[in-house]
Amino acid sequence: MAMPMVGCELKTKHQENIKRERDMIVNFSDAHLKSKGSRRALAAMLMRTAIVVPSILAGGAAFAEDPGEIIVTAQRREQAIIDVPISVSVVSAEKVENLNLSTFTSIAQQTPNFNITFNRGSNTTPDLSIRGVRGEGSNGRLNESSVAVYVDEIYLGDESSLTGQMFDVERIEVLRGPQGTLFGRNTTGGLVHFVSAAPTSDFTGKASVLYGSDNWIALNAAVSGPLGENVRTRLAGQFEQHDGHFTNRGTFPGAPKKLAAKEVWSIRSTTDFDLGDASKLRLQVTHSENDSESTPNIGLGVWRDASRAVCARKDIFAARCVDTVVLGGQPRQVRPQSGDAITELSRDQLAVTQNFTSLTSKFETDFGWASLINIANYTRFKSSIGVDGDQSSTPSGLQNQNIQAQFNNRSRQFSEELRLQGTTDTLNWVTGIYYYQDRKRSDAPLTVRNNTGGLLQSVRSRSRVDTKSGAVFGQADWEFADQWTLSAGARYTIENRELKQADVTLTTAAGALPPLDILSGVTDPDPVTKDVTGRVSLTWEPTTENSLYASYSRGAKSVSYSTFYSATGGATPAGRAAALATNAALTGPVGQEHLDAFEIGSKNRFLDRTLTLNLAGFYYLFDGKQELLSVGDLSTGVPIVTSRFLNIGKARIYGAEVELNYAPNDRWDFNVSGGLLNTKITDSPLILSSPNLGLVPLEGKPIPQTPKWNLSATIAHHIPVSGLGVFTLQAEGRAQAKQNFVLTNDPIVDLPSYGIVNFRVLWESEDKKFNAQAFVTNAFSKDYFARMNDTAFSAGVLVAQMGEPRLWGVKLGVAF
Incomplete structure (x- = not known):
């Protein structure tokens, strides 16, 4: 896993619709300040401070050439990033290739206050969080994330479908904060937008091969060029596989030694057709397949001895404590390290198989006074994820109740967007209509067996949700005075998310009970919601190199459903009626x-x-904050973990972010970014039962998965060698504060703060046609926890996901 190089690569072409460059920096004399009043004086003083302090820190003159503009499409048109009144981080194609970024996590590590974790390893469902606004993250993919994912302007209703598609990109944009005006629903946290490389008029190509730890092989290639006078196409593909970066500490016969193997391949075709002088049609086809494995958790005992007194946290994390299994005579667990896991399941039972196909058509035409853009997409996604559900806490793997869960999900989505947008000397505007629909199915059997493989019980939850959503939107950016721009926009959305199926079947050694129809008991399975979201901002650009902005925005997230069931009520009518109601x-x-x-x-x-x-500094006020609660359900006599969605009430979040990039000459690059975050549930009627703390009111607690600080840095030293090219010595690091993953915020589940360092040596030939690198990630073999919960605390266990171990690799590339 690549660690971050923070900041943005600069794109050297200028766009015609970028604001005109002003020739001189505005100087404010004392008399001028007084004449403009206290607000103008304060703004000028802040600008002077912003200019003087970094100049002092920089320590002298710069020698690099003007690198041009950073271009983004955060407002659905190409703009210089300095003109966009939104917190945007950009990861360029060069950075993606140099740092071998191929996972969601690696992108998050480029961005302040962006945090991503996985319930069962990076081959499975991601849980995205921007500025403390968490995504959906559960294994049942019926609901959508608060952090949206877009690929080439197409919204993905299931962010886990992005697996294997992050290749041959032009850039990746991370927009922090609600984007409800131009991007719409489910963007309360922000969004991640992957922009693919476009076809070129000249014949070009590139290819690379990587080899590393655990038989890690990654191949990437792209070729682009004209097919005729008015047709250009680009074909890109990638393949990645390894034997698994995790080691199974289980000692039982037949246990697989390596875990979390990966095999993913993808291909994308993009073709542009010029239709006359003013119109263009783009057709894009993407297909990817994933045949990998989930990463088992590891259990940490929490009791000192048979007295069941709770251990100190340092002893728990050092595996000095016990649980019910160890007290029952099984051996103690070894101290866990990064890259450790325990499972008694086979590779087939841990299999992750996914199949993704996407078809997109984009038509553009220029009327002179405005442009018309129509984008239509159809996407199909199938996923099956097998996981070890018994949280093994002993190398023997003998829990007596061994649980294997299978999460089978299917989705189909269609979207259509029609936009009309234009520009004048003082006004940029866009308006449009949008339609989205999807059908999502979930089939989740959980099977519990004894140590000899005999069936104890199987619980199968099935559900389906259909979504239809339509919206109209518009935004205008008005440069009403020299240096000042007012932006305002709104979106009206009407949406229906209908629960079409919800049932559960219990099977025991004696046979299967009839399915329990949960849908029949749901009071409102067909809700319709209507929302107005929007944004208003004011931007002051005293010079072409400096801007200040203030904004207000509003976002909304769709209704959600909890559709994992375990209680079936047995065979009696009274028991089934009670289970149905619950x-x-x-x-x-x-x-x-x-x-x-x-x-x-x-x-x-x-x-x-x-x-x-x-x-950037921000302040958020939530109403009806959705959160995911993991619960250890004992209603059937066998402990099964289920995920439930809750409205926890009102919450507030505030924080700050900084991104600094400095290239004083052609020898050095320095990049630093960081974020501060503070969260609090301010008003909640909920009182949860904690297995360790008892009854816990949520009001006053922080929101889960919100480390109070995070910091990333990169130092790169370039060494030009005549006749050979440029060698680069690079160090990358990221650190973050402790965080907690449970709603009750039990301190015993606090994950300690940690930091990781990578080292990299890169080479590029003088003609830029050839490149190579050697790298090591987690260079100092830092042991750290990626995730933890308390769902099995009543059995004396904390359930943990370990971080990745030290990995190494070498890579060769060619461009033509």
Whole structure:
């Protein structure tokens, strides 16, 4: 896993619709300040501070050439990033290739206050969080994330479908904060937008091969060029496989030694057709397949001895404590290290298989006064994820109740967007309509067996949700005075998320009981919601190199459903009626979440654009915050972990971010970014039962998965060698504060803060046709936890996912 090089690569072409460059930096004399009043004086003083302080820190003149503009499409048109009043981080194609970024996690590590974890390893479902606004993250993919994922302007209703598609990109944009105006629903946290490389008029190509730890092989290639006078195409593909970066500490016969193997391949075809002088049609086809494995958890005992007194955290994390299994005579667990896991399951039982196909058509035509853009997409995604559900806490793997879960999900989605947008000397505007629909199915059998493989019981939950959503939207950016721009926009969305199926079947050694129809007990399985979201911002650009902005935005997230069941009530009518009522109440629908966000920010370029400094501060107010609660369900006599969605009430979040990139000359690059975060549930009626703390009111608790700080840095030293090219010595690091993954915020589940360092040696030939690198990630073999929960605490166990171990690799590339 690549660690971050923070900041943005600069794209050297200028766009015609970028604001005109002003020739001189505005100087404010004392008399001028007084004449403009206290607000103008304060703004000028802040700008002077922003210019002077980084210049002092930079320590001298710069020697690099003007690198041009960073171009983004955060507002659905190409703009210089300094003109966009939104917190945006950009990861360029060069950085993706140099750092071998191929997972969601590696992208998050480029961005302040962006946090991604996985329940069962990076081959499975991601849990995205931007500024403390968490995604959906569960294995049943019926609901959508609060952090949206877009690929080439197409919204993906299931972010886990992106597996294997992150290749041959032009850039990756991470937009922090609600994007409810131009991108719409389910963007309360922000969004990640993957922009693929476009076809070229000249014949070009590139290829690379990587080999590393655990028989790690990664192949990437792309070729692009004209097929005729008015037709250009690009074909790109990638393949990645390894034997698994995790080691099974289980000692039982036949246990697989390596875990979390990966095999993914993808192909993408993009073809552009010129239709006359003013129109263009783009057809894009993407297909990917994933044949990998999930990463088992590891269990940590929490009791000191048979007295069941709870151990200190340091002893728990050092595996000095016990649980019910160890007290029953099984051997103690060894101290866990990064890359460790325990499972008694086979590779087939841990299999992750996914199949993704996407078809996109984009038509553009220029009327002179405006452009018309129509984008249509159809996507199909199938996924099956097998996981070890018994949280093994002993190398023997003998839990007596061994659980294997299979999460089978299917989805089909269609979307259509029609936009009309234009520009004048003082006004940029866009308006449009949008339609989205999908059908999602989930089939999740959980099988419990004894140590000899005999069936104890099987619980099978099946569900389906259909979504239809339509919206109209518009935004205008008005440069009403020199240096000042007012932006305002709104979106009206009407949506129906209908629960079409919800049932559960219990099978024991004696046979199967009739399915329990949960849907029949749900009071409102067909809710319709209507929302107005929007954004208003004011931007001041005193110079072409500096901007200040203040904004207010509002976002909304769709209703959700809880559709994992375990209680079936047995065979008696009274028991089944009680189970139906309980499950129907848990199903929901769980109400929407709404977010009001206030933000101020500054974007600056100094010293002939060799130093960039971006700052942002934000304050969020939530109403109806949705959160995911993991519960150890004992209702059937066998402990089964289920995931439930809740409206926890009202919450507030505030924080700050900084991104600084400095290239004083052609020998050095320095990149630093970081974020601060503070969260609190301010009003909640919920009181949860913690297995360790007892009854815990949620009001006053922080939101889960929100480390209070994170920091990333990269130092690169370039060494040109005449006749050979440029060698680069690079160090990358990321650190973050402790975080907690449970709603009750039990301190015993706090994951300690940690930091990881990577080292890399890169080479590029003088003609830039050839490149190579050697790298090591987690160079100092830091042992750290990636995730933890307390769902099995009553059995004396904390359930943990370990981080990745030290990995190495070498890579060769060619471009033509």
